[in-house]
Amino acid sequence: LAKTTQPISMDSYEGQEVNITCSHNNIATNDYITWYQQFPSQGPRFIIQGYKTKVTNEVASLFIPADRKSSTLSLPRVSLSDTAVYYCLVGPGAYNTDKLIFGTGTRLQVFP
């Protein structure tokens, strides 16, 4: 499983766009990139997953360059409730049976 590197923490203000970049230089051809969000004392929850280019859903966008060695999670117009830890994971897609390896995650703090 490819190792991921993310910033330990980020600060933002309400209404701003937040971009969190994850490096995964050793990503394999069949690996997908998945982002999870975790609030204190709760289990992580799925945010978005992608393989290449751009993926967008109702809460975030995921940008993946052509070489796939990094990815950027974009949260538009964050609110206080987006304060959480965000994990980037790389693995062979959602429907495999491999264990999930969590990196350090990025602790996002949103200020009013």
Added chain:
Amino acid sequence: GAVVSQHPSRVICKSGTSVKIECRSLDFQATTMFWYRQFPKKSLMLMATSNEGSKATYEQGVEKDKFLINHASLTLSTLTVTSAHPEDSSFYICIANGIEGYTFGSGTRLTVV
């Protein structure tokens, strides 16, 4: 969507006692259950992987006799922390893997006093 019910959400126990944590998959079969531990402001660390009907596979450094895992059915897996000590205080999370992919439990905050 798929849901994993994890109980209890919080538990406080005395040192030396045992605590059982349950993860139950609702409306789907969890062929594999992963158990994680998370210390404050740290990431999730995999403790063990269990498949229904077989013995769990423990990660290096995790004591299998202390953290007993049972996965007797496709909808229920349990983690028992035996002879708990204050250093076992942590947040425990199960992640089920089934036909719909990964489903996360809500976590159990264990405090050993």
